[in-house]
Amino acid sequence: MKIGFFGVGNMGGPMAANLAAAGHDVTAFDLVPALLVAAEESGVHTTDSPARAVDGAEVVISMLPSAAAVTGLYLGGDEPGLLERIAPDTLIIDCSTIDADTSRRVADAAAQRGLAMIDAPVSGGVGGAKAGTLTFICGGPEAAVEQARPVLDAMGKNVFRAGDSGAGQVAKICNNMLLAVHMIGTAEALQLGADHGLDPAVLSEIMKASSGSNWSLQVYNPWPGVMPNVPSSNNYEGGFGVNLMNKDLGLALTAALATRSATPMGALARSLYASHANQGHGGKDFSSILTQFKRQDD
Ligand code: NAD
Incomplete structure (x- = not known):
């Protein structure tokens, strides 16, 4: 799979590395250049442009610190958000822990553009991220969660669907x-x-x-x-x-x-x-x- 990955911090770094180790073609973007250097060393491609990270991607994953970061990335602010740029049929998986209302709002905006998006916050911590044993707690359409499953399996050992959009949060x-x-x-x-x-x-x-x-x-x-x-x-x-x-x-x-x-x-x-x-x-x-x-x- 060609995957665009946003946020290679404590959790996202090892998660992206595990995806690359499983044979996926991962391109990461982070606001901190030093983290991109570390990601390169773990087999992940990197870019300094968010738009390039999603070009040709079949799946986009985000692992960000806050709701503001998630809305800023997908919906935009002064600059247009990523939803404007992501091609139809791309699956979006947000693994950040944020409030359920924001998850639903961003997933609704994605749906309006014909994009399936699930919330998939994790349990298991940095140790689980490194070991590839995270638990993913998903919210969103059943078909989208099933589509995400093989990708999530490369980073974790349990994938649950809690319900509709926001239920994972x-x-x-x-x-x-x-x-x-x-x-x-x-x-x-x-x-x-x-x-x-x-x-x-x-x-x-x-x-x-x-x-x-x-x-x-x-x-x-x-x-x-x-x-x-x-x-x-x-x-x-x-x-x-x-x-x-x-x-x-x-x-x-x-x-x-x-x-x-x-x-x-x-x-x-x-x-x-x-x-x-x-x-x-x-x-x-x-x-x-x-x-x-x-x-x-x-
Ligand atoms: P972190 O701060 O180490 O990493 C977040 C990364 O996102 C940072 O590197 C930051 O530069 C980057 N970022 C912010 N805005 C961005 C943007 N617009 N584009 C690209 N990158 C951007 O945080 P973390 O510990 O990796 O946690 C990430 C998420 O996982 C949080 O929502 C947290 O609550 C959740 N979580 C963390 C743990 C844990 O033990 N650390 C466990 C479970 C869940």
Whole structure:
């Protein structure tokens, strides 16, 4: 497949590299020239012109930081957007995590030009992007998701269709809101046990085999040293940043406001992560929320 790829940052870089490694002909564009040099080294062609990245492309993929970046790219601002340039029958896959309304708006504009577009935000983080084991959570017409599947398979191991356009974004933020809540719950439970003299490693084994078991305990223990090769055992470096978790919790709360859904745990999680970031931990992995529960008299 000939693929135009926009945004070769922490996630997009390895995703584009995996597409190239699977034999696709990938041409990438990013606003940061140094990232294009790195992409070249991983077998991806690059260009300094967005228009050239989509010329002749059968599939266009974007992995951008924000809704503003996505609308700017496809709908344009002072300059015309990419939708004006992309040839009919091209499939557009936006993997960015953004709000569902923006996803729907851009997909509608694409449909008006006869272009199929799906939202396909991912779960799995930078590790999953590098290993090619991401989960894609798609929203859009069934036929378009099926058309995207072979391309997504080169970058991930699970492809779900959550529903129509925007549904991928909704499912993704539901998941990440739950992730924040169970990470915080896991952290405070471990600290409570440790404050009462329990070994956090032993307590973790007990809870993993009991009704409190969850993903944070199973594969991402927040207590330093309990598990090798997780951010908590590496000074909370790498992994999924507090700033990114705050972005996703903000999207979840905005979505909850739109439907007047009660999300008390999500709201509390957002407050805790916001103050954690405000104390200077925005660049740390999200499991560092455990440090909020440490007693200062220790
Ligand atoms: P990043 O900031 O490392 O990369 C984004 C890239 O997009 C940057 O290199 C930026 O220069 C580029 N960009 C911005 N506007 C552009 C444009 N108009 N054209 C081309 N390139 C443009 O961010 P990331 O960590 O790779 O995250 C990308 C998306 O994936 C975000 O929406 C994020 O929420 C989501 N996500 C990230 C993770 C993670 O662990 N990092 C996990 C899941 C989902």
